[in-house]
Amino acid sequence: MIRLTGIRKSYRTGSSTLEVLKGIDLHIAKGELVSIMGASGSGKSTLLNIIGILDNYDNGEYRLDSLLIKGQSETENAGLRSKYIGFIFQSFNLISFKNALENVALPLYYQGIPRRKRNEQALAMLENVGLKDWAHHMPNELSGGQKQRVAIARALVSGPKIILADEPTGALDSTTSREVMELLKHVNRDMGMTVVIVTHERAVAAASQRVIYLRDGMIENDRLDPATLLADVR
């Protein structure tokens, strides 16, 4: 599903160039639930952005569902994101002046789906995450966990092949974190979506099937056993 070969990426800040990714080779198969860990500055968010076609890369090759992602226009990229990828963010990024239903329906709006059908699908998805009764509440009337569940519903609604989550539990307490992780596992297991989570929380990573550890822009360990993470904590 996701195949990265020799991906390099550097940022230019003033006169100096900072190389963030120094040749990433990674294959994530369809239906995997993968966590990406690493210290801050290790390049894990950049990697996620490249996978999500939010950022471009300098060298190497990225194939998404065997399609080479390189040199597409912004409009084409928007289409690819819309078709393949659902995003979940640390700070939820719900649009504050839209209610839960409208937020969930937004990706469908950009797919040109008519309003009635859009709202039906969005409501079904909210029911799926257990928030049907909250459909007409504004984001500021929801708790953190509820907001993240709305955000997850939004990521799922267009039926993407991949869910990309950037620190999805970063702003949540441990109980809510567990609920959100259960939801993501459910998505992976029952809806068959590939899920990639960037996190620095061992508990979160431990809930996934495979952990990729990044250090200084390189993959240090591609097949870390999640169980050892929990052992470490204890």
Next chain:
Amino acid sequence: MFDRENWGEILQSIGKNKLRTVLTGFAVFWGIFMLILLLGLGNGLRNGFAYNFRNTAENSISIWGGETSKPWNGLPANRNIQLTEEDVEALRHTIPGLEHIAGNYRVWRGNSQLQYGNNYGSYNIHGIINEQQLLEKQTVAQGRFINEVDEQLKRKTIVIADDARKELFKDEDPMGKWVNVNGVPFQVVGLYASENEGRQGMMQRNPVFIPLSAAQQVFNAQRDVDEIMFSFSDASLAGAAMAEQRTRHTLARMHNFDPTDDRAIWLDNNVENVSTFNGIFTGISGFIWFIGIGSLVAGIVGIGNIMLIVVKDRTREIGVRKAMGATPANVIGQILMEAIFVTAVFGWFGLALGVLLLEGLASVVPGSEFFRNPTIDFRTAIWALIAMLMAGTIAGYFPARRAAAIRPIEALRDE
């Protein structure tokens, strides 16, 4: 891009920021309002001046005798030129496309006295033929105007305006009454509509009209006329210049003066006056558009500026939309439509209020020689609307470009 979904998005984001929208919209509202107001007032000025020309055929020339300033054919300078009815006849045959021509004889107020019973009044007396009415466009309010029979029979008839009627006759019906003009009785045959209805001060009195032949006889003026006025069919500037030249040459031949002597006769060319007047007002109109567009531009810059802030404000939201599959065209479309919508709505209010105020002004302010009926026509309003929509587009375009260039990663980066 113009479907209902988009409008929903636009209305929602406008509704979210009411104060900001209102403040922005006000700049455009004010710009259009001022533009309409200025154009209307400009039209008021133009209408006021145009009103002054209403009593004269626009394609006409008046001539007055002057005093020669150059010697000619052995004759000295400083000779008085007195126009006569022979000049009228000569001009009648030399001006191409001549429509009406009339000479008139004038007695100034200081030299005249009208008397009826115990009432006295002093008025300018114009000895005229009935063709004069066609040139000066007087309208008869009661009775009749001086006619050809009056002229042929040198009848002692007189046509007066309302001011003279009030002064001489008070509440009496003047028709058929005899008025003494410098001691000679004239019978009132008509009343004409006064052009100075509003202000009958001592200086502004309407002249009274008597037949030219009778005036020449009573005031012992042989066949003299003081003013010759004629109208002609070719109202172009070239046509007017040609008529003017023919007039000078004809009269120079008749009175033996240098045709280049521009003081021998005085000539008032209405075509030239009207065209000068039109030129001035075209200039004023241009200036008003310039000022109005200027204030509109200030509004546009205001909207553009605020939209830029909006884009910056909504960087994250736009980033999210992009992550959710919004194309650059979606983003540009949204910002652009928002700007155009705000401009159009507030601009419309400015337009409506401006027009309303002008209509109110037109009905309250009495027309004068300088200002009258300050309204704008439909075409001007359409142009203002077009200017408005262009303004909205320009105001939205640059912020929209900025929004489209937002990179989702930067927008979504957590601080």
